[in-house]
Amino acid sequence: MILPPPNVTGNLHLGHALTVVMEDSICRYHRRIGKNVEWYPGFDHAGIATQTVVERQLFKETGILRSQMLKDEFFQRCNEWKDIRINTITSQLKKTGASLNWKNTYYTMDDKFSSAVTLAFCRFHSDGFIFREKKLINWCPTLRSAISDQEVDSITVEGKSKVTPSLQSSVKKEVEVGVLHLIRYELLNRASSDPEYLEVGTTRPETLFADMALAVNPNDQKNCKFIGKSVKHPLTDKVLPVIGDEAVKIDKGTGILKVTPSHDFVDYDIAKRHPDIFGNNYLSCIDEEGKLIDAGKFNGIDRLEVKPKIIEELICLEAYGGAIEQGTTQIPVCSRTGDFIEPMLKEQWFMECKEMNQNVLNEIERGNIITFPEGNRQKLIDWLSYDEPWCLSRQLVWGHQIPAYQQSDGSWIVSDKTIENCKRDNDVLDTWFSSALIPLIVRGWPYSKIPTVPINLMETGNDIIGFWVARMLILCQHLSGKLPFEKILLHGLVRDSAGRKMSKSLGNVIDPLDIIEGISQDSMIQRLKDSNLCEQEISKLGVF
Incomplete structure (x- = not known):
């Protein structure tokens, strides 16, 4: 034994x-x-x-x-x-x-x-x-290390809630979760019957600077007409394509998803299915310490603290459509430290x-x-x-x-x-x-x-x-x-x-x-x- x-x-x-x-x-x-x-x-x-x-x-x-x-x-x-x-x-x-x-x-x-x-x-x-590959992995900013899927715990919250990250985290105060923020992207080359903007629901405005596209479900009768059009990003002014992918949930939020491959596992899978749109180099706006990069005046601010500041900026730009309280939300956290997991694109060894x-x-x-x-x-x-x-x-x-x-x-x-x-x-x-x-x-x-x-x-x-x-x-x-x-x-x-x-x-x-x-x-x-x-x-x- x-x-x-x-x-x-x-x-x-x-x-x-x-x-x-x-x-x-x-x-x-x-x-x-x-x-x-x-x-x-x-x-x-x-x-x-x-x-x-x-x-x-x-x-x-x-x-x-x-x-x-x-x-x-x-x-x-x-x-x-x-x-x-x-x-x-x-x-x-x-x-x-x-x-x-x-x-x-x-x-x-x-x-x-x-x-x-x-x-x-x-x-x-x-x-x-064993092989080496660049993949989206679970990253703990407190540890400054990758962890396996099995080392990720989940916190369940009902509706709008305040959650305090681990005391080992750099952020000590409560963080608001369970809220879907509505972000407005100006619709370009629109027909006379089209709206002025497409509204996207996201729980993570802090990842906006790494957006590479918007996506709708091809089976969504309301939004599928926007596939093939383009929008202008409210913060960066970049032109983003609107694509179709069945991973988008028609009944979640507005039915329109912002695709940020470097910071979300669903988005990463969508990008892999559309290499002609996304190529091989995905934008990233959060570093290994959990702080914003390539985000203009928000650079260096922790991802858990920057959300209200970004929302304030969107309001000033008239690009914020308010918030929707969610039902049940699952927050992935590191089982070792309790810090919020940050999906991160890194080259690692896998088995x-x-x-x-x-x-x-x-x-x-x-x-x-x-x-x-x-x-x-x-x-x-x-x-x-x-x-x-x-x-x-x-x-x-x-x-x-x-x-x-x-x-x-x-x-x-x-x-x-x-x-x-x-x-x-x-x-x-x-x-x-x-x-x-x-x-x-x-x-x-x-x-x-x-x-x-x-x-x-x-x-x-x-x-x-x-x-x-x-x-x-x-x-x-x-x-x-x-x-x-x-x-x-x-x-x-x-x-x-x-x-x-x-x-x-x-x-x-x-x-x-x-x-x-x-x-x-x-x-x-x-x-x-x-x-x-x-x-x-x-x-x-x-x-x-």
Whole structure:
């Protein structure tokens, strides 16, 4: 068995202790009935999470931002943090009485792991599963990094609402959502029966400067007559074409859509279907920090703050038609920081998983993979049925640097050897890529023969069935030709009184040692004060 590796972001909490107790019970039972048991302890470098925690601690202690440090200096800071956390977590695990095989300890960024991760990336690339492409991805301006589709949460709001972004975001005040703003585009070369302007409903006036067309549904009897005409942009005076595309919802807003391929996934798909109109170079007006660019006097203003200023400008130009309150609105946010997701067009490394997913789905159908409780079977199937490519690139310092080198002509070489006179990709791999290889690497891959079933039982929390369990199945099966495990046991989570799972970033955690040894209330409060939580987050806990 493998102990799911705790992140080196902080000490263990009661949720980790639940996992330890369950797995220790299983291991002790099997030892009692005469079986040899290997229970592997380990630690996960946790790329985004660790870097975020170290950045926060760095600023709290010194007032220095990561951007003000050399890359090697910050990396060393992360390493020092990791060493302290591993020592503390090890002590916690030993005090729980966990019967782990400490001689088999692993860490997802040690030399053995790093070498295996590099070889795995090169193997998947040579097999045609990893590719580099410019695509619209989920971008978190707080992290300044791409995140995968599975790391995007959704906030549901009803009608006109005020939402406060994450306290880690650069914008601290409330942001208005749930409102469709009506923007007027002057209709050019209009017939006598045509209106003076076409009115477009949008929730994101901040993206106006990257508009490249308007679109209507060809089946829309009211608006289809405008296809082929042109309009003048109210802020830039650019002439934009009106095109037809069935992705436009006839009954949403005015039935006319502004197409901004660099800042919306629906718009991006529309642009891909009309290359004669959009070409290959899409306009962009929001940078990696979430601030406006190529937007005239609005340059440098955060996208979450600029909306009322743009509306005020439109009103002055008599190009604003008012607002419509929406019904239910889904706001995509980063699961790591809570910041609003900003779709962004970037060249990244992706993994095509469809074929590998299907191979594992076939094994489930044959009964070769069993999940306990049974209800988790469908959750696993749902994850494996998601066919979009996995974005592997992360714009971080802390992690496995991608083994890819760019030549002077712009082309890329993927290699496990250093390529001289080429620039190596600065990005690192999504942490889940290395974590997905754990069952193989702890059993000796790629240097030793892998047992028929590397791990007898995979036991972990039910919240990472997709992030970790599904990815271990697909990656390990492809690399070794065999399933990494056949039995999966998933347990529930320890939650607080509000139903939230324990999280160091929320501060709602309990140290297992406080249960073993006891702790005073004053000491618990002092620990919160000494933590990396900001004052607003601490005040929410109501302990002062």
